[in-house]
Amino acid sequence: MRIGCFVLSALVACASLPATAQSPSPPRAESAAPVFPAGTLVPIRFLNGLVAGRDSVGSPVLVQTLVALVVDGCIAAPAFTELSGRVTRSRSGKWFGKRGRFALRFDSLRVTGTGWIPVDAVLDSLEFARSGVIGSEGELRGKSHTLARRGLGVMPLAAAGAAPVAVVPAAMFAGWSLVRRGARPVILNGEAGVARFRAPLSLARPLECQPASSSSALTAMPTLPSFIPHTDSRGGRSGDPVNLILLGSSDALDTAFARAEWLIPQSHSAGHTLNEVAAALLDRSSVRAPVSTQYFEGRAQDLAYERPSATVRIRHHARLWLLDSTTVVWVGAANQDIGLKVAPSHLTHRISPQIDLERNLIVRELESTGCADLVDFDSLPGAAAAGRNAANQRYITDGRAAVIQVHGCPAR
Numbered sequence: 579m580r581i582g583c584f585v586l587s588a589l590v591a592c593a594s595l596p597a598t599a600q601s602p603s604p605p606r607a608e609s610a611a612p613v614f615p616a617g618t619l620v621p622i623r624f625l626n627g628l629v630a631g632r633d634s635v636g637s638p639v640l641v642q643t644l645v646a647l648v649v650d651g652c653i654a655a656p657a658f659t660e661l662s663g664r665v666t667r668s669r670s671g672k673w674f675g676k677r678g679r680f681a682l683r684f685d686s687l688r689v690t691g692t693g694w695i696p697v698d699a700v701l702d703s704l705e706f707a708r709s710g711v712i713g714s715e716g717e718l719r720g721k722s723h724t725l726a727r728r729g730l731g732v733m734p735l736a737a738a739g740a741a742p743v744a745v746v747p748a749a750m751f752a753g754w755s756l757v758r759r760g761a762r763p764v765i766l767n768g769e770a771g772v773a774r775f776r777a778p779l780s781l782a783r784p785l786e787c788q789p790a791s792s793s794s795a796l797t798a799m800p801t802l803p804s805f806i807p808h809t810d811s812r813g814g815r816s817g818d819p820v821n822l823i824l825l826g827s828s829d830a831l832d833t834a835f836a837r838a839e840w841l842i843p844q845s846h847s848a849g850h851t852l853n854e855v856a857a858a859l860l861d862r863s864s865v866r867a868p869v870s871t872q873y874f875e876g877r878a879q880d881l882a883y884e885r886p887s888a889t890v891r892i893r894h895h896a897r898l899w900l901l902d903s904t905t906v907v908w909v910g911a912a913n914q915d916i917g918l919k920v921a922p923s924h925l926t927h928r929i930s931p932q933i934d935l936e937r938n939l940i941v942r943e944l945e946s947t948g949c950a951d952l953v954d955f956d957s958l959p960g961a962a963a964a965g966r967n968a969a970n971q972r973y974i975t976d977g978r979a980a981v982i983q984v985h986g987c988p989a990r
Contacts, residue, residue, distance in 0.1 A: 635888060
């Protein structure tokens, strides 16, 4: 996914006249409102799912920004500000493989102390978007996800007749390919993406400046016992690195992750495991599919959470262990599954090697609920900058863990 950082260009115009002995100096002209230029990219997260053909033109779209909009060093619109819009085109897949089309336009931004102001923005990229699916004007065409279920390829009838295969089955598959419905775009609830301004956005300076660089201590960092900053497999092989430290009760964690629309995975059983394997092979969804067991200091994970997608092959997930029951400190290992890895003796997930991105995602997701705050990023002694996990998959990290205070959630 292409997530870009936006750049604020402050256009300030000042005019003054020279002072004279006969008259006082005229006041300086007011500075022009700073402008976010056209092309500015703002990371967003969808607060409602959308399906082409099901959601008609005019259906509301609501997202939240994942970064603050800053004017002259002051926060004009904090992170997790709402950005709303409407569906502008919605067409499901048609017969003979004709692809569906879907487009939306963002038209309003909620600004602190001002209310809703007009914007002109379109979708620039999606978390699970296939390459080339999103056009320059933000229109999605055909399968909108790498995780979309693969169909059978088209086999021309002439090729089927010439191939050394049974003609009737080949013709049947070719006929099915010709009359099947084309794929339709889908945007998942909770999916991250990027909005792009089509026109400049002017924002007034806040009357009361909240500096973007200001930060206050949200909690006293407890003294942590020493620990090895990685998990292990059942056989003792080094597993995923620890990249989360959470402060709060298990009930608080359950509530915060639930608010962020993360789920508790099913327990391991023969039925659940078979369902997961079948879904993985068929590239289908399996909500709350079990996560494999990893060990920290000889103990299996105490808690686990996942945010599934339209296929079990791709999901966000984290495992947590209680480190200190007195101060209620948890350590966790989070990474993203991005596909399948077939080994001679088993089937497992491939992970994204950039595990810091998953750590940062969880920080944003939990903060967006109002149930948690980032305290700091803590460099863990002995943490490796790169390595391989228990499935011999490579990972890269800066060796820091996000320290997150999880507290009571605001009433809805």
